[in-house]
Amino acid sequence: MRARLLAAAARRPLLLVTALYAVAAVVSALPAAARFGSAFLSTGLPGYGEAASGDHLQTSYRFWLVGHQLGRGAEPWRDPYSYQPLIEPQVVLGGWPFGFPYWPLEAALGPVVAWNLLLLAVTVGAGVLTYLWLSELRLPPAAAALGGLAFAIAPYRLVQSGGHLLGWAAVLVPLALWAFERSRGAGTPRGAHAWGALSAAALVSIPLSGQLHLALGALPLVAAYAAVRFARVPAAWACGGVLAAAAAGLAAEALVIAGSSAGEGRALEEVTRYSASPLDFASRWRLHGLERFVYLGWLTPALAVAGLVLLGRRRRGLALVLGLAAVVPALLALGTNLPGYETLRDVVPPLRYPRVPGRFLPLATLALAALAAVAAAAALARVRPRYRAPLAALLLALVAADLLVFPLRSSAADPDNAAYAALAARPPGRVLELPIFERGEGQFGSVHQYYALQAPRERPTGYSLAAEEVFAFTARFDRLECGAWLPGDREALERLGIRYVVWHGGLYEQSRTPGAWFGWRGLERAGFGSVAGRPPVVLFDPGPAAAPPPVPEPERGEPFLCDGWEDGVLLRAEGAVWLYGRGTATLEVEPKAPGRVTVIADGGPPIARTAAARAVVEVELGGLGWHALVVRAAPGLRLFDAMLR
DSSP states (O other): OHHHHHHHHHHHHHHHHHHHHHHHHHHHTTTGGGGTTTEEEEOOOOOTTSOOOSHHHHHHHHHHHHHHHHHTTSOTTEESSTTTTTSSOEEOOSOTTTHHHHHHHHHHHOHHHHHHHHHHHHHHHHHHHHHHHHHHTTOOHHHHHHHHHHHHTOHHHHHTTSSSSHHHHTTHHHHHHHHHHHHHHOSSHHHHHHHHHHHHHHHHHHHHTTOHHHHHHHHHHHHHHHHHTOOHHHHHHHHHHHHHHHHHHHHHIIIIITTBTTTTOOOHHHHHHTOOOHHHHHOSSOSSOSTTOOOOOSHHHHHHHHHHHHHHHHOHHHHHHHHHHHHHHHHHHTGGGSTTHHHHHHHSGGGGSOSSGGGGHHHHHHHHHHHHHHHHHHHHHTSOHHHHHHHHHHHHHHHHHHHOOOOOEEEEOOOSOHHHHHHHTSOSOEEEEESOOGGGOSTTHHHHHHHTTTSOOOOSOOSSOOBGGGHHHHHHHGGGGGTOOOTTHHHHHHHTTEEEEEEEHHHHHHHTOSOHHHHHHHHHHTTEEEEEEETTEEEEEESOOOSOOSSOOOOTTSOEEOTTEETTEEOSSEEEEEEEESSEEEEEEEOSSSEEEEEEETTOOOEEEEESSSEEEEEEOOSSEEEEEEEEOOTTOEEEEEEEO
């Protein structure tokens, strides 16, 4: 009886902190949580009548693939739909481990509620696992609860949970540390090995979840932690976990990254775009976008500094590890704003791959939470017992006020789209979705992946790293989104097995892709008719035109430049221009360097000339109407004027 009472007493604080973190998870998700059943907890970008783009769509797609593939007896790490039939089905990371609980939730409740439930559950789990880890370090329950709260609602971890998997995978770090401590304190060899194995599995799960950037920081952190908290069995498991995780990361690099558009690392210009400034660490508002939102709080870091000093007096090794874990990721988040960062990338080759240098910051938030808990434990120990509960409540409230910035927003879901419902019932055939995104870049391709949950079909595009050869498709057919079809295009699509096209009017708006009206008209001229759905998402099938474009026709008096032009400069090897009228079209151009300029008017014979400076290209057009001029030249060509005479 006494043993049962003691066990119940030990569980009581855990139940209380779990309830605390559940409340904190819901509150931190406000006001987006008010639309829990109808919109994703995410970044809140506009959807313009369809699903709003964002990494949450790609992540939920990869979660869905796990159950979908297992249900059909296939490998859960393969994507059988993206970039088909251009390459073999890709190996994709990101389904492990969260795709397994997502599978039954999505089947029972749909993708929106499944995503939102899991996101809140991960927030609760982040707090609970941190609490359990800190409790093993002999911190009192109230102090450990404060540390768990600080990590659970850490603004960077939360904002990186709304779309990116980084905030989810971050919970694997306190899991690894807690399991290490349980192994260290286990009373039997069997228990020590069981907990050690869990610690190693948590480490391996970080690269398997696709978070290779987080693994670059988490593995050294756990290795250093195991060294300063050394015990033979847990240290052996931790070492094995670090080595296995490193091997998994290298395998992922070989299978997913090598040969892809990121195979040579990220350009320094990309890193600069996402490098945080010192002001970003102090601001509760997103001054420079989502990826540079690195607010760490004011009170929490102050408590952490005090905790570091106190811990250094008793456990210098642990203080050193946690101090470095708090400072180094924060410094790296500055990216190119940190003197010597470019040299550091050369010295430490793995740093060439993260596009966003703040990807290591969850480790800093965990270390700050632990050090703040140490400070809270010291403060509680210095007051009389009757004042400890009020002081603990005050500290919890102050930390919550310090860190609650409500970073999540509602993102439109469109779970029952009529066009994709019709596509799901159609005969076999691949699907092409407009607009097409050059080289699969940008987050907008995630919308195509999300609708695959409603109508799984092979498609020649995707949203992920891929072998370079697949981007020859987008380079050739990108102009179709602007209606600039050339002879042979329809036949080429048919040879690829593409029978259906889905026109996404809302995605044209989201991505600021010009030419939605021309894209619709181009489909009609190519022999496709709108057969199902309602704007902004409409399914096209071979057949006669059925409805006029649901977007206004552009002004006829001005040339219309399609995607591929920016301020009159050609960004790619090909760009389309539309002119309205009849007669002779005159294009005044200037190449960046001497070279050939080719113009194809309305799919006719190419008109080519070599230009070394500003030149005029003239082409004859047909009758009155809109005319497509496809311009091919080296990127950098400047178009000064396009007119009819």
